[in-house]
Amino acid sequence: MSETVSKPVVGIIGTGAIGGFYGVMLARAGFDVHFLLRSEFSAVAERGLQINSAVHGPMTLHPANAYSAAEDMPPCDWLLVGTKTTSNAGLAPAIIQAAKPDAKVLLLQNGLDVEDSLRPLLPDSLHLLGGLCLICVHREGPGQITHQALGAVNVGYHSGSAIDEVARMAIVEEGAGLFRVAGIDSQAMANLHQARWQKLVWNIPYNGLSVLLGAGTQALMADADSRLSIQALMAEVVLGAKACGYEIPPGYAEYLFTMTEKMPDYWPSMYHDFAHKRPLELEAIYARPLAAAKAAGCELPPIEALYRHLGFIDRRNT
């Protein structure tokens, strides 16, 4: 049965791999999509966005509604934030500028509590949501995105003026519905914290080890020692989540491990940040989960060691 959702105006704040991919998918489904860019503005204004997708085939959006300043964007019903988490608080002026008064702002980002630095800077009328993307995409060049595998987005409510759980879930369902109309698997999550911890079961081992060991997923999965490290780190994330009150479903870590064996060789976005000398998302993916677990009385030494090694690398790299 096809789902009918009225088509809102969508703004993409940060058109990189994630913002560009989901923005193009929504535009292809008939949504009115507007893209805020920074370094790639001229290239995208001239040539549009190209997605080379192993799942959907080649896709081009040309012309794309490209902007270098949020002031020039039309008022948006939904804003999808596709920047890295390293500068969330700095995005508030652009978000406020591009948002309708009761807009929904969806952070399509990995990590824990990534909404917290932004929330106090936004008006209460704006709804803030988090989206966990299970996808392998990266930027190949200005306006050029490679999509290797997967694509689902799980959406949860963080904060805003929704008066009760029913109102919150209606907004979350609306968000998931946008993606489903665009042919993307999407689930409404009742608990955003739970969803963020669950996603960390993948990101904590693979993102960090890809940088530390200089290896993509296939090399990491082919070596007995790195397999053990991945499994140990996954088990630690499950422990940390449990200490904080979030039960990761039994078998979930094993499911992600097996899923990764079947994926094409994938270099997580943290590796791309390292290779391009951009700051790593260490605060969101490591420091906050470690601090939350510690506050709940749970030390996670292997994750802490990985975090410290990555900090050393990051400080010398940027």
Ligand SMILES: NC(=O)C1=CN([C@@H]2O[C@H](COP(=O)(O)OP(=O)(O)OC[C@H]3O[C@@H](n4cnc5c(N)ncnc54)[C@H](OP(=O)(O)O)[C@@H]3O)[C@@H](O)[C@H]2O)C=CC1
């Ligand atoms: N790539 C993936 O497969 C996955 C990524 N994620 C998560 O998604 C998030 C986004 O990652 P990803 O898409 O890979 O990152 P990218 O680096 O590809 O994209 C980030 C984009 O945000 C832009 N940007 C940053 N600040 C601003 C600003 N102030 N104004 C306008 N544009 C801005 C950057 O522009 P500029 O070029 O100028 O820096 C860049 O285009 C991260 O949290 C990541 O962990 C989650 C699942 C999978």
Ligand SMILES: CC(C)(CO)C(=O)C(=O)O
């Ligand atoms: C887990 C993965 C690779 C999708 O499987 C992903 O979404 C990520 O890189 O954050």
